[in-house]
Each structure stands twice: as C-alpha cells, then as structure tokens.
Amino acid sequence: MAKVAVFSLASDYGCQVQITNADDKLLEVLGQFDLAYWQLASSGHVPEEYDVAVIEGAVTTDEHVELLKRVRATAGTVIVIGACAVTGGIPALATSGVLEDRFDVVYGEGSALAFGGRISPLPVDAIIDVDYRVPGCPIEPAEFVAVLQRALMAVSDHIPREPMCAACKIEENVCFYESGTVCMGLITRTGCGAKCVSLGRPCTGCRGIAADANLVAARAIAVSHGIAAEKFDSALSLYNSAKGVVR
Secondary structure, eight states: OEEEEEEEOBSOSHHHHHHHTTHHHHTTTTTSEEEEEETTTOOOOOOSOOSEEEEESBEEEHHHHHHHHHHHHHOSEEEEEHHHHHHOTGGGGGGSSOHHHHHHHHHGGGHHHHHTTEEEEEOGGGTSOOSEEEOSSSOOHHHHHHHHHHHHTTOOOOOOOSBTHHHHHHHTOOOGGGGTOOOGGGTBBOOSOSHHHHTTOOOOOTTOBOTTOOHHHHHHHHHHTTOOHHHHHHHHHHHHTTGGGOO
C-alpha cells in the first residue's frame, strides 16, 4: 500500500482544509493508501520513507528549498496542490520590486532579523520536478481526489489546458467584458466549471495561465472594451506574478 505524506510551505492551509472537505469523495480512494504524515491532521513525525508527497504552498525560504530536495529524493511521486504551489500564487506578488524593501516596510528596524533565510517566492516546480498539479485557490476537492487516484494508479497527469471562456460558453454566462469589467477567463486554465463567473464574479486567474493562452490578444480585447492595459496586467499578476519561472 502506498504511503502518502502531506507537506506545507508558505500558505494559509486552505487547500489542505479542502482535502478534509472531500471526505465523501475520499471514500473512493481510502484503503488504497496509508496516510503516513499530515501535520494539519495529526501530530506524527515525517517518516523516513513514503511513496507520494502532496505539497501545498509557495517556496519562500532556504528551509523550503532543502525540504523539497529531501522530498524529491524520497518520494517516487510529487503532487502540488493550490495556486501557491502551482504558480507561486499570491505570495509571488512579492517578486516585484526588492524583497528586502518589503520587509523594511512591515518590520522596520527588525527587518534584518525577520528576513533571515527568505527568498523571492517561487512555485514548487521552480525547485524540483513535479509529477501532478491541482491548481486553484482553493483547490476543488473532487479534482484533488481524481489526481490522487491517477497518482496511485501511476496514470500520467491530465491537467486541463483550455482557457476558462470555453466553460463560460457551456454555462451560458454573460461575458464580463460586455460591461467593461476585467476578467481573467480569457487566459486562465479551465477545470473549475467557471464557478466564480457563474456566481457573478469575474475570474481572478487562480488556476494559472492556460497552455495555449494568448496574452497579447487578451490584453488587446480588454483595451477594446475600454479597460486599460495596466488594469488587465494588474489583475493578471494577482495569481501569476511568478509565471516567468514556472516550467
């Protein structure tokens, strides 16, 4: 039986909470693995051996880098969950400007001590190879269970590639650009069923940029609807500031 270990980097643990919300769907895979370590749900220690590592959060410290190298050397399969781990997410907003200056603003005279060991926020695959990805902020519990099943059965990753607009068409949503509102559905990876737009909120891009997205064309569409290119870029950066380093 495969041993699964769950690790946390810089995050709010929201995606791990989503795993606990997947209890009914987890019944489909319980019995197929041994949950060897999960700090959020138990007080146990990291075992010396495990087969599958599930990682939430962005890489923000030297300690995280060393942990990831140990995890990759131990686990045969690595799954990253959530926007922070997949794209750098909101923590990657700190990649703009000088990181030390941001600590000066927050910590003042104590910034040097607080800054110790910090690095510019990165997605996990900027440090180690990743086998499976569950994007989103937070993740969809059903999608996590499906990816975990694929990992346990050693079936290759099948992350959605198309932009969100395709899902919006299926849901018959009214496009936000018709009202001059910026929406990241043009370039965001699908897979959530356009949930936010269906609830009346524009897409914020938390699932990352779709493989075939055309940023230049999307920006031009925004401008043609009266939205400044700077406003489009600002919305894009919320979850995709580290997009330049995502492999």
